Amino acid sequence: MSMQADHSNRSWYKRNEIALTPWLFLIPGILMFLFYVILPVFQSFYISTLDWDGLGQGTSVGLENYRELWHDPAFYISLRNNLIWLALYLLAIPAGLFIALFLNQTVTGIRLYKSLFFFPFVISQVVVGLVFTWFYDPTFGLLNTFIGWFGFGPINVLGDPTYVTYGIIAAGLWPQTAYCMILYLTGLNAVDPEQIEAARLDGAKGWRMLWYVIIPQLKPATFIAFVVTVIGALRSFDLISIMTNGGPFGESRVLSFYMFEVALSEYGFRMGYGAAIAVVLFLIMLCFITYFLYSMYKEERGH
Amino acid sequence: MSGVTLNKAIKKYGDVQVIHGIDLEIDHGEFCVFVGPSGCGKSTLLRMIAGLEDTTDGQIHIGDRDVTTMDPSQRGVAMVFQTYALYPHMTVKQNMGFGLKMNGHPKSVIEEKVAEASRILKLDEYLSRKPAALSGGQRQRVSIGRAIVRGPEVFLFDEPLSNLDAELRVEMRVEIARLHREIGATMIYVTHDQVEAMTLADKIVVLRAGVIEQVGAPMELYRDPDNKFVAGFIGSPAMNFISGQVQKTNVKIGATGDTLKHKLPSPYHGRVVTIGLRPEFITIDPTGDTFSVEISESLGGVSYVHLRADNGEKLIAEQRGDIRSNEGDRVGISFDRDTVMYFDTDSEKRIRI
Amino acid sequence: MSGVTLNKAIKKYGDVQVIHGIDLEIDHGEFCVFVGPSGCGKSTLLRMIAGLEDTTDGQIHIGDRDVTTMDPSQRGVAMVFQTYALYPHMTVKQNMGFGLKMNGHPKSVIEEKVAEASRILKLDEYLSRKPAALSGGQRQRVSIGRAIVRGPEVFLFDEPLSNLDAELRVEMRVEIARLHREIGATMIYVTHDQVEAMTLADKIVVLRAGVIEQVGAPMELYRDPDNKFVAGFIGSPAMNFISGQVQKTNVKIGATGDTLKHKLPSPYHGRVVTIGLRPEFITIDPTGDTFSVEISESLGGVSYVHLRADNGEKLIAEQRGDIRSNEGDRVGISFDRDTVMYFDTDSEKRIRI
Amino acid sequence: MFPTPIEKSSRTWQLTYQSLLPVALVLWLLPLIAVALFSIKPAGDFSAGNYWNLPSQFAGFENYGRVFLESDMPRYLLNSVFITIPTVIGAVALSAMTGFALGIYRFKLNLAVFFLFVAGNFVPFQILMVPVRDLTLQMGLYNTKTGLVLFHIAFQTGFCTLFMRNFIRALPFELIEAARVEGIAEWRIFWYVVLPLMKPAIAALAVLIFTFIWNDYFWAVVLTQGVESQPVTAGITSFNAQYRAAYHLMSAGSIVAAIPPVAMFFLMQKHFIAGLTLGAVK
Amino acid sequence: DGLSGDLKIFLDTSNPAPRETFETMIAEFQGMHPDLKIETTIIDREAYKTQIRNFLTANAPDVATWYAGNRMLPYVQPGLFEDVSDLWEGELGENLASTKAAMTIDGKQWGVPYSYYQWGVYYRADIYNELGLTEPKTFEEMKSNCQAVLDSGRKCYTIGTKFLWTAAGWFDYLNMRTNGYEFHMDLTAGRVAWTDDRVKQTFANWRELIDMGAFIDNHTAYSWQEAIPFMAKGEAAAYLMGNFAVDAIKDAGVTDDQLDFYQFPMIVEGVPMAEEAPTDTLHIPSNAKNKANAKAFLQYVASADVQTEINAKLGQLPVNNKSSVNADDKFVSQGFEMLNGAYALAQFFDRDAPAEMAKVGMEGFQEFMVRPDNLDAILTRLDAAAKRIYK
């Protein structure tokens, strides 16, 4: 029949096809990724031990950069702001859930509403930053116009060190909330209607239904929202760069912005020092990466 | 007194009417099973009783209370779902106690009732497990436990066993029967499994397209169906239907040419009717020559013999014991004249004689 | 000649051995069914024959070729999956012809073979549809067609019907039987459905935990099982097992106190053995008083009566006809002495007499 | 509140809800609406202190005309296109392959390689800044679109691989086995069986990556400068520096920069949301 | 003698007026050399400061704008700027002599200047007239003027410190007027500690203004351009700025009659009056590919006629002493006069101090303007930074 084959003279590739194929498919991706992502992480560790202006040869200074970091007030401001970012950015999760619940109805045109609510996530943070800069503008900004109606006086959100970080985070929460909202909307779609009916028979209503039955079922969505929000908080750069450029007097810096400033801005070009900041940032993120990979590992094993 | 009474109950989804004015009385303590083909409205009807669907028109009473517009949680009903609908993030104990907790019962009462239900269902060992760590049968047991704990007047089951494998299904079926005897509450049960319906029910309600076709005890429906639909639906393998020519005092069977000494009402004289013959009442006569054996499927104790008459009509006969028919054999059949039923070919109504 | 021979076939996943040295011969043209409880290794064994799993040790021959280390495509086998595994982006025709096309067969040959297969399976109308536009049964037919087109020596089926609903399952079962008759190729078929196994098989292989318990024709296994496992597995409802006390020339049934005139081999004298009694061979004696009726499940033509002896042992008896036992009745049983089987209570081996 | 569907609640509450929706939307999008409004105001409105009233006259054509005719915005937009499209193609192609390899084959390092991609994807990318910039300089690709595209492809491969692999995992494995039994070479299985099935994933991913890359600002600043290679996100800052305090023009510029991803979102909404959920929640 | 080949020019003249000036000038140069392929890139002024390091190493143009003084150092030291001493030989060198020192490092010249401009206080003459004020000559007058302005419900000075450097203008002037040019140069060169009492005196003077409420509120939120409307709307009376601001102020609606200029007043008697006069320059990167063309361009820009022309349009001062100053422009002529009489010229804080110090310093100034009470902490921080940076 048609399928007889003489396996004696099969090529070496043919015989090892199943073992070899995945690697052939992986090679381009792995190479690119190693070259541009994995190796640079390690390079950064190395560079953080150098005093190097980005030109020519750096000189090794051991842990000097870290020692300096230890005494650098700007570093602590950045670190503090990063923690504020982390904490407050997470508000996007309940906010997103709230909006998702609000929109999770079937009335005519709701799809359009959902899409429009999602807008902020799609536009560039550069534009979001600009928009909010004007929103906060102490002379004509909408915010101050608004609170002016109630007789409160202009708040210089982006120019005041006490408010600036919160102001930027609020701007960041806008798109991030939209993101969490869409995650929850899809999560809500996957909620088992029978469980809700069971809960209705059990007499759960309103907030208690939400708290005891809905939210536990949204756990996967919450997990993802948590991960993307943490990553977003730690990567925050665009908004700060656009809205305040780190100011006033460096009070709105976060680590990622500070390292950019140190390493690549007009006054900087201290690559080693920048890399040291990056390493600290990386170590913070590593906690979350480990947590995430661990959860994924458990899940993979579970299958 | 907590029977359930439906009075011209109607359900519309938008303009589509799916339940067409159902009148039904279910007595206190009765085990009532809804059967019918897929999409006939069994679940909808059950959910209307539970209050999970609004009733468009008509009334629903539980005991003497008109519950038509009441909240599900106030109707005194508990429901067991096909997919169990357990809360995956709660332990078995929490699942069972959730309803009481939501209704503000004190902890000690909850503990006690959960303990009792888990004793009845032999779930004590699993109380602190999450549903994911239970087998299908155990999960279904928990979901029944959740219903019991709330001490409802009426239990509602929507195909509770259809997600279980054959063996477990049998086991759970027996369990539910035992439960009914033990608790004595009114139970309404939706299924499309013949065996469940026949074995569990005090009363079977056969639905078709939102209308009740017949209500009655299982054997009543089996022996005395009102129409071809019910006759074909109850009993497995299904009743065979062949055509017969009505003559003055007898009916001539198309497939065999034999005549049956039955006097049908005169309007049928000269017309063609449908003859119903249950496979279990047919005996194969190896000496005959009216049918050829298409396939004979032997299951050990019983075989199903697929027969084809020369006029193309098909029959299935159940054969017991060691006599075997082989494919291609020519055989005849015999049956007791009294086991035959007649149906109007157009209206499918039973022609009683 | 394309029978399949397994010679001490062993499969390990890491350190876990799931197939423990299987020896099996399947003749050319035979229809062989693997049955056994879930997880016993049916699928694994089938996939080893297909070449989708490596064989850890032992040999597999198809015809006279040792295929143990061959690629799936070179073994001359075709496989039909439970989930059909149709390529959703191709039409029925493309699905069926895909393998030939990829292996460089000319278009005309492909057309011809597809046409033939679709004729056999009555798929001509659907050739240009995509799988999504087919019903479950049609999809399974296409997946069988895909197998036919390649003209394999051996067809492998892994629970091909378990995704279909009851009615379709019966229909497709008959279809597969017809196909086997028509093509005459060797077929190996995995199922956990009693009825499929009994009706389709020339030879049933009963597996338990990676070991063959018994091989034989369906009725052979039904009538003459080698051990308690096979006896309980084949036949529905399952065989009843009760205990008996062996005496010199007879066996005393614990449940009833009756004795059976059977002389068991002398080593058993004075020991307790397991007595096997099929429900279909038990007749209920309404005048007796050895059992109480626990539940009587009536399905119309047949009822299953659950009996409990005073010593706590349980039996199920099949009851036909109109005689009905009611719950709580006291009854006795009778059966033909020859239908009884004995099993060693420890080893569960059959004790032949 | 959630599970009570609105159609089951009282008529008044339904009406309240229906009227609440547009109000909430306007509040939610207020900053954006304001910018859109700014962009059609004449310059005079701003010097007259008329920031929040309706435009005294419609100056949309003039403002947008200046954005397109008198600035480098068109070039920046074009750059964005030439950066985004190749990145999307590259990242999707690479990750289709890696996803296939990791989703279909069981080999020892499978999970390790997969986690490498996932972990890399979550790295705060600032840590890559110094070395990647240096690397790009050394390759002579600094301030070229190619340099930016190559990096984006590499970095996005992490996320895309996670996405594709999970998608492929969810495909019925029997399809692959069926093909293997039929004697189809592995690369052909990829090409003829898996790739066609991945169409929805590819579409979703393409849309997602498009917005990610289009909106990238950080790497645009790190790896490019000047109008010959910078994308519109970075370009908008130069544009704004040029027209600082000319709010009508800055607004028009921002709107122009924001429109492509927004349009993409609207056109491909289904895929976009599928992408987010598939990629994230799998 | 047309040049041929390529010429790639990077400019930071991103504001509308200078942008146009340069485009015209380059077009004229192109007219002279029709075979030359000129490619001009104009980069946002703030962004340019970040990018210059990148493109000097990676993607060098043939000509790039920059600033004189210490600001050249980071690029001269690693050899990123081409030595153009040969251009300075002969007549051109003599003509540009006034800025030669500012262009010289290690005895070599690294670029040519094309423009410089004065700093001073631009004020609303109409408001001053309305309040009966005159241009102040001393710090006391300045403060009393300011008080009068404040009493009229206006702010004395507008300023936008979002990008920091505007605050440095105030510091430079206050420090030069308080402690003198030499002290200021020592401070920016790291020879004096920031915690020195003399520095504190400068800040004390500044604080007097701050405490009066002389500056507009919320200045941290604005760029220098965004601060102009306060002056235009009459909410603030004056602006300490470089002359390049005149165009922008007029664009905002202030007429020539309404706008006037005065020199930053004396603070301590006897301290000679030095002025800020930043010089804008053109350089040839060492990695340039068309150096000959670049030199020709530099020579062209440095020439007397061209400087006359472009500075007339820029509203700034030509460096070439053979050029003529646009006498029609009262600000230019006043400035020219002022600078000619100046004791010395400073480049500007961020050009006199090393880049890193400039950054830390200017942040300190901004913080001081918002939180004057933090002065000690700020100065301690600056001192610590200086110790590291100047080592």
Ligand SMILES: Nc1ncnc2c1ncn2[C@@H]1O[C@H](COP(=O)(O)OP(=O)(O)OP(=O)(O)O)[C@@H](O)[C@H]1O
């Ligand atoms: N939400 C709904 N909107 C419109 N029609 C519906 C809705 N729910 C059910 N139906 C229709 O009502 C009819 C009855 O549905 P129901 O679920 O009660 O059937 P069923 O008898 O339970 O069937 P099955 O045995 O398949 O569960 C069907 O025709 C179904 O299509």
Ligand SMILES: Nc1ncnc2c1ncn2[C@@H]1O[C@H](COP(=O)(O)OP(=O)(O)OP(=O)(O)O)[C@@H](O)[C@H]1O
């Ligand atoms: N990849 C694997 N790794 C480890 N063990 C496996 C793997 N695949 C199957 N097994 C184990 O091998 C045994 C046999 O599995 P197999 O799928 O052959 O069972 P089966 O008889 O087909 O069961 P079912 O009726 O449920 O399909 C099971 O115990 C299973 O857990």
Ligand SMILES: [Mg+2]
């Ligand atoms: Mg239903």
Ligand SMILES: [Mg+2]
């Ligand atoms: Mg299996």
